[in-house]
Amino acid sequence: MNKTEFYAKLSTPANDPASLALAAIQGDGEAGTYLRGVYDQFLAFSVEVTAFSRFDLEGTGQGEAYFATVIQVVGYEILEQLLDTFTSIINQTGGESTLVRNDLLRRRLFGNERLGPIARNIVKLWFTGNWYQLPRNWSEKFGPAPKDVTFTVSANAYVEGLLWTTIGAHPAGAKAQGYGSWANPPRIPEFGSDAVVR
Amino acid sequence: MHLRIDPTRLTTPHEAAGDGNYDAVIVGSGVSGAMIAEQLCKEGKRVLMLEAGPITSKSLRGYNDYVTNYFVSPGKDSQAPFPENPNAPMPRTPLLRKLQPGQVDSNTYMVQTGPYVTDTVYSRTLGGTTMHWQAKTPRMVPEDFKTRTLYDQGLDWPISYDDLEPDYQRAEREMGVSGDVTALRYPGGSPYPKDYVYPMKGMPPSYLDQMVNDGIEGTSVELDGQTIPLQVRPFPQARNGIPNEAYDGGKGYTPIGAVNTHQVDFGERCQGNTNCVPICPVQAKYWSGKTLAKVLRMNDEPDKGEIKILPQAVASKVEINPENGHVAGIQVKVYKNPDSPEHETITVRGKIYVITTAAIETARLLLASGLPSTSGLVGRNYIDHAYLFSWGLTPKICGAYRGTDCISGILDLRNGPFRKHQAAFSVDINNNGWSVATSSPYTDVTALVDDGNLFGSQLRRGLVDRVSRQLLFAFMIDVPANESNRVTVDPQYTDALGNMRPNLSFTTPEYSMRGAAYARQFAKTVFSRMGVIDYTQYSPSNFGYVVYEGEGYEIHGGCHLGGTHIMGTNKNNSVVDANQRSWDHANLYLAGGGSMPSIGTANITLTIAALCYRSTRAMLKQLSFETTTGATIHKTTGYHHGFSRHCDT
Numbered sequence: 001m002n003k004t005e006f007y008a009k010l011s012t013p014a015n016d017p018a019s020l021a022l023a024a025i026q027g028d029g030e031a032g033t034y035l036r037g038v039y040d041q042f043l044a045f046s047v048e049v050t051a052f053s054r055f056d057l058e059g060t061g062q063g064e065a066y067f068a069t070v071i072q073v074v075g076y077e078i079l080e081q082l083l084d085t086f087t088s089i090i091n092q093t094g095g096e097s098t099l100v101r102n103d104l105l106r107r108r109l110f111g112n113e114r115l116g117p118i119a120r121n122i123v124k125l126w127f128t129g130n131w132y133q134l135p136r137n138w139s140e141k142f143g144p145a146p147k148d149v150t151f152t153v154s155a156n157a158y159v160e161g162l163l164w165t166t167i168g169a170h171p172a173g174a175k176a177q178g179y180g181s182w183a184n185p186p187r188i189p190e191f192g193s194d195a196v197v198r
Numbered sequence: 199m200h201l202r203i204d205p206t207r208l209t210t211p212h213e214a215a216g217d218g219n220y221d222a223v224i225v226g227s228g229v230s231g232a233m234i235a236e237q238l239c240k241e242g243k244r245v246l247m248l249e250a251g252p253i254t255s256k257s258l259r260g261y262n263d264y265v266t267n268y269f270v271s272p273g274k275d276s277q278a279p280f281p282e283n284p285n286a287p288m289p290r291t292p293l294l295r296k297l298q299p300g301q302v303d304s305n306t307y308m309v310q311t312g313p314y315v316t317d318t319v320y321s322r323t324l325g326g327t328t329m330h331w332q333a334k335t336p337r338m339v340p341e342d343f344k345t346r347t348l349y350d351q352g353l354d355w356p357i358s359y360d361d362l363e364p365d366y367q368r369a370e371r372e373m374g375v376s377g378d379v380t381a382l383r384y385p386g387g388s389p390y391p392k393d394y395v396y397p398m399k400g401m402p403p404s405y406l407d408q409m410v411n412d413g414i415e416g417t418s419v420e421l422d423g424q425t426i427p428l429q430v431r432p433f434p435q436a437r438n439g440i441p442n443e444a445y446d447g448g449k450g451y452t453p454i455g456a457v458n459t460h461q462v463d464f465g466e467r468c469q470g471n472t473n474c475v476p477i478c479p480v481q482a483k484y485w486s487g488k489t490l491a492k493v494l495r496m497n498d499e500p501d502k503g504e505i506k507i508l509p510q511a512v513a514s515k516v517e518i519n520p521e522n523g524h525v526a527g528i529q530v531k532v533y534k535n536p537d538s539p540e541h542e543t544i545t546v547r548g549k550i551y552v553i554t555t556a557a558i559e560t561a562r563l564l565l566a567s568g569l570p571s572t573s574g575l576v577g578r579n580y581i582d583h584a585y586l587f588s589w590g591l592t593p594k595i596c597g598a599y600r601g602t603d604c605i606s607g608i609l610d611l612r613n614g615p616f617r618k619h620q621a622a623f624s625v626d627i628n629n630n631g632w633s634v635a636t637s638s639p640y641t642d643v644t645a646l647v648d649d650g651n652l653f654g655s656q657l658r659r660g661l662v663d664r665v666s667r668q669l670l671f672a673f674m675i676d677v678p679a680n681e682s683n684r685v686t687v688d689p690q691y692t693d694a695l696g697n698m699r700p701n702l703s704f705t706t707p708e709y710s711m712r713g714a715a716y717a718r719q720f721a722k723t724v725f726s727r728m729g730v731i732d733y734t735q736y737s738p739s740n741f742g743y744v745v746y747e748g749e750g751y752e753i754h755g756g757c758h759l760g761g762t763h764i765m766g767t768n769k770n771n772s773v774v775d776a777n778q779r780s781w782d783h784a785n786l787y788l789a790g791g792g793s794m795p796s797i798g799t800a801n802i803t804l805t806i807a808a809l810c811y812r813s814t815r816a817m818l819k820q821l822s823f824e825t826t827t828g829a830t831i832h833k834t835t836g837y838h839h840g841f842s843r844h845c846d847t
């Protein structure tokens with residue numbers, strides 16, 4: 001499966017996007033190497049914007065599904081543009097502080113009319129498992145994206161939402177913390193102010 | 199225990215219509231239907247149970263499908279687990295909109311004729327509304343039974359707290375209530391017998407509960423010249439905690455399960471899934487499937503009766519014998535597929551008929567059947583609690599979104615002489631943050647990311663700050679019976695099967711709005727004692743927006759449906775007697791919240807359940823009386839197909 005085939009297959013409704021993405025990323029040959037590279041960038045970006053480590057993100061098991069979701073809804077070109085922009089920011093700010101990097105991320109990525117809403121949606125995907133419908137003015141200008149409606153990626157995606165970990169709670173209806181645990185203060189995980197960027 | 203509905207327990211339309219030997223036809227499989235079936239089968243009776251919805255939750259897989267439906271619904275409203283079913287629809291909140299004066303909204307199943315729009319819901323599926331109730335089980339207080347006499351408000355019951363007390367105990371046993379009686383003994387509270395303990399020990403109060411208590415314990419409020427000391431008290435609740443070895447004179451209590459026998463799958467101890475509404479993933483929470491499982495087991499015991507369940511069977515018309523007013527049969531529309539209106543219509547018969555479809559649907563069915571009513575009160579006096587929310591951020595992290603949806607509250611304003619002037623209320627301290635008011639925490643994520651432009655560690659810090667400090671008080675305000683709050687039907691509004699839909703017209707009376715206004719003040723007082731930053735905002739575009747004395751409030755429905763077939767002392771002032779037996783139709787029982795002439799400030803289900811025990815005693819008496827004198831009745835009615843067959847054999 002080459003890159004174009006993979007992207008085409010992703011837009012076929014019958015295919016399960018997450019397993020397709022997984023297969024493609026693990027695939028042999030040039031396409032496999034290429035997609036692994038893109039996915040790697042996707043994870044690096046996700047680490048930066050969620051402040052969760054790559055270990056934590058991979059631990060959710062949702063990376064491939066989110067990667068596939070973004071491509072399915074808005075297409076790969078825009079995702080690649082976003083990731084390339086991100087990589088160039090990182091390259092440019094190699095030795096600098098988070099403050100400097102965040103400034104650039106804001107100016108060139110989150111503040112970019114085309115890429116900003118997608119970047120924010122990737123953040124929301126990780127925290128909630130939901131794809132949120134893009135702002136109307138985005139669709140008018142850069143759309144239409146027929147699959148762009150608000151939806152939960154999967155039951156597991158909901159359960160793995162990072163929001164719950166962030167606040168030391170658990171997704172309503174899953175990963176319960178045990179009888180009586182609620183009587184104690186929450187255990188809110190520590191995180192560094194600098195995200196780990198590879 | 200297993201709610202394995204053996205195929206032999208499910209009946210077919212053909213079989214149900216042809217079988218004239220049922221002692222009772224019960225409509226509905228909610229807690230009322232299940233508890234009545236259990237009591238009747240225990241005494242050897244034969245029961246036919248009609249359930250309008252599908253019986254998905256009968257298996258663990260079906261039950262889990264409901265949980266998954268909820269997980270994949272981005273809106274996560276309280277009906278999210280239950281798929282749309284045009285043949286037996288249910289009200290759904292996300293579709294509601296505000297009404298202008300004189301407008302009618304028929305876009306949702308329950309036609310809202312105003313002036314207020316209510317977001318009250320109930321479910322039509324196996325298990326009824328206990329599938330997604332929150333399972334708080336307070337008792338009413340004695341004064342709630344005589345509000346007309348004491349406060350000149352609403353209506354009195356024909357029975358007292360003391361009359362119902364032993365049945366409260368039975369209901370608490372059946373539901374396996376966890377609770378701490380010592381914390382609930384206070385002036386104005388429900389009196390418990392000396393030495394009484396609940397089947398299970400009280401749930402430990404949440405960290406947030408403790409924080410609120412730290413803020414208010416030792417303080418008081420002044421109301422109507424009365425000083426009311428404040429304290430946080432845990433609610434009794436129907437979910438598995440730690441069995442109390444002191445229960446039942448030291449015999450203890452064993453929890454019961456429902457859809458599977460595996461320890462991990464059936465009725466576990468509550469783990470704090472914070473998802474009691476709309477569905478508990480581990481069945482720690484009582485739902486009527488637990489009682490049905492018991493009934494189904496009785497089928498194998500020689501001295502017990504039996505139950506047959508007819509699923510996807512919508513009771514559509516109650517047929518009356520015009521000679522004596524007795525119910526002659528119930529017309530039922532049975533469909534195969536929720537997506538197709540195709541159905542067959544049958545008539546089922548029994549000696550007695552018990553309608554347990556909850557206040558709105560029961561009134562709907564009676565009115566759609568065109569039943570004569572001496573009092574003219576069918577559908578009138580619809581009651582529901584008015585809910586008002588107040589929310590803010592605690593000064594320190596309070597650990598929201600953990601524990602059961604709600605464990606404790608402030609109960610001291612449930613009762614007192616002030617009830618002459620303004621409605622009493624009970625206060626819930628919600629453990630699920632602001633979710634009921636603002637759809638938090640999702641709206642917090644979108645707000646911080648889209649509007650706050652946060653990402654990375656700033657976002658994480660923002661979320662902790664914004665979500666882990668969420669406190670919400672839900673005020674459950676008493677609404678007295680009022681004839682103009684009512685359910686009606688109208689032939690222009692029907693569902694896919696052609697059944698008339700319920701129309702609801704509802705106003706929150708001034709008495710309750712006075713309670714609401716005080717509730718808002720009360721929240722501000724407590725917030726100031728705790729140092730909570732108030733974030734409460736009521737939007738004029740919200741469907742429940744009400745202006746009272748120049749201030750706006752959002753009033754929400756309570757899902758505590760009462761009063762559409764109230765009980766009373768005679769056939770002119772009520773629809774049913776103190777045993778929930780219809781005054782006009784001697785073999786008809788209307789069991790459920792609809793019989794309650796007042797609901798006070800108690801979530802109503804425990805009282806509904808207690809009434810089931812009372813009613814079943816009356817049913818058994820009636821059945822045994824009719825068995826001995828059956829021949830006469832048989833002769834005079836000629837209609838009692840089921841009954842006559844029974845006598846002939």
Ligand SMILES: Cc1cc2nc3c(=O)[nH]c(=O)nc-3n(C[C@H](O)[C@H](O)[C@H](O)COP(=O)(O)OP(=O)(O)OC[C@H]3O[C@@H](n4cnc5c(N)ncnc54)[C@H](O)[C@@H]3O)c2cc1C
Nearest residue numbers: 226228229230250322323326327331332333334513801803
């Ligand atoms: C979100 C929510 C939270 C709640 N929390 C609490 C709480 O904490 N404490 C509390 O006490 N109460 C609570 N309640 C209320 C509680 O759920 C109800 O009072 C209780 O479940 C009513 O039981 P019931 O058996 O009388 O009626 P239901 O449970 O509504 O059962 C009615 C049954 O009849 C069936 N039916 C309806 N129409 C027909 C027909 N035409 N033909 C055949 N069958 C039909 C339905 O499918 C259903 O099975 C809550 C309710 C909601 C919605």
Ligand code: SF4
Nearest residue numbers: 468469471474478602
């Ligand atoms: S807190 Fe969780 S485990 Fe406990 S009853 Fe509610 S949903 Fe069930």
